[in-house]
Amino acid sequence: MATGGLKRKNDSDNDVKAKKANNFWKGGLLTSMNDPDLQVFSDERITVIKDKYPKAKYHFLIMPKKNIPNLKSLKKEDIDLLKYMEEKGRELSKSSDAERQFRYGYHSIPSMSHLHLHVISQDFDSPCLKNKKHWNSFTTEYFIDSKDIIKTLEKTGKVEHESFHFTSLLKSDLRCHVCKKEIKTIPALKTHIQQHSYQVKTTDT
C-alpha cells in the first residue's frame, strides 16, 4: 500500500527529531557550569557547581574545564587533574561542614555528559532523592571512589568497565548505607536513615 510506505517514512523522521529533543538534557551540565546561581568556584582547570537537584544536604559537582566526556576518555596525563579535583572536593566539604562525612566519586554510568566528580555528604537528606535509582547510584558500587579511579588509571592507563554489571546494581534491593539493613520502600528508608544522622558526622568515630 502506498500510504504504508509514506507513513513509515514520516514515523522515522519523527523518531529522529524526537530522539534529538529527548536527549538534549544530556548536555545540561555545560549550561549549569556557567549558571551563576549554581557555580561556587572556578579557576583555570576546573569549575565547581552545586548539583541542581542535590541528593544530600551538600552535593557538589567538580568538572574539568578541559573537555573530558566520560571515564572512558581518561588518559594517564589526566591523573594530576583528577587528583586536583578530589583535593578541591575535600577542601570544599571541609569548609562547608567539617563535621560531616562526605564521599568523593564518579557514577560508573553517568546520565549526563562531561566528566563530573560528585562531592556528596552522607546524610542523603534531600527532597530531591526520590527513587531507587537515586539511592543505589550513590550507595552501591555504582558509585566509584575517586581514589579507585585514579588507582586504576595509574595502574592500567585507562578506566573501563562492563556496563551490564553496573546497570543491574541500580535495581538492587534498597539497603541502608550505614547499618546495611534492607528497607522495603524509599519513604521507609528516608525515615530509617534519620536515626543514623549522628553517625554520618566524623567527630565521634
Place this chain on the structure above:
DNA sequence: GTTCTAGAAC
C-alpha cells in the same frame, strides 16, 4: 538528568 502518571502493591 527530571516530570508525569498508570497501575501495582498495600
Place this chain on the structure above:
DNA sequence: GTTCTAGAAC
C-alpha cells in the same frame, strides 16, 4: 482508597 514504583517522554 492511598501509597509507591517504574517506564515513556514525538
